[in-house]
Amino acid sequence: MATDDLMTRALDALGDDGPLSAEAIHHLAGLGDLGDLPGTMTIAEVAGLLDISPHTLRYYERAGLVEVARDGNGHRLYDAEAVRRLVFLTRMRLSGMPMRDLRHYISLVDAGAHTVPERLEVLVEHRDTIRRRIRELTLSLTAVEYKIATYGGSAGPDVQTLGAAR
Template identity: 75%
Template sequence: MSTDDLMTRALASLGEIDGPMSVEVIHRLADTGDLSEPMTIAEVAALLDVSAHTLRYYERAGLVHVDRDSSGHRSYRPEAVRRLVFLTRMRLSGMAIRDLQHYISLVDGGDQTVPERLDMLLEHRDTIRRQIRELTLSLAATEYKIATYGGTTGDTG
């Protein structure tokens, strides 16, 4: 499943929601329950629609621990894949690698770091909300220009 597939699934799930997004919806979006066997780097790259180079970089940056099989090839356990789903979502939303490294170090530091993790995610949420407002304004400007040139505006896809 590629990033586009994951995003399509996520957006479809969001369309089913009446009212505020619940934690249950978020769990469904992040569900990797069907992953029980270790995956190769090629399989994970295809699943997340990232390059193998990106996965190796995340490993070198200390963001994810990857086991090796008896032949020395990378073997991604379900926990590593779940972490990579989170990491790729955060990168897509603009979180810097250094911030992800700090966040992962906090996760690895145990439950006593939950308040600091929460603060980081609250701050990042504010950043994402600002980006959404900015993109909404940019979309409105684009729609205006399309209408100016005689094109059709609104959702066509």
């Protein structure tokens, strides 16, 4: 499958709500070019990069999702691999994957290459979950738009008329 396909689909799906937010581009493009990551980063830098709090980063570490080295002062030093993993983790969190599943996935990664098939299963399952959620939300969106268009309070004309009006 061509990369362009995916890009195009994502862009198309953006619809009529104006240009991409900087944040959206950020996440789509994988937070810029991961090639020019410094060798190591501080917790504040990673927090800024991922737009999450240092508290949350420590929490992810406690949860066993990443191992992070310390410098001479005991301060965290995130190497490129840790940062890459955290980019992945935050993307998955953002898309609604529960911590539980993330822990499972990471345990597979850490268990070695023979777990690749199972990792793919997890990803495929999550992909399907995202698709379901998008469909749910699209349906809800339609209902809300309809309600706005024909507003009549909580007991006003409701979406059931949609079916009849077909």
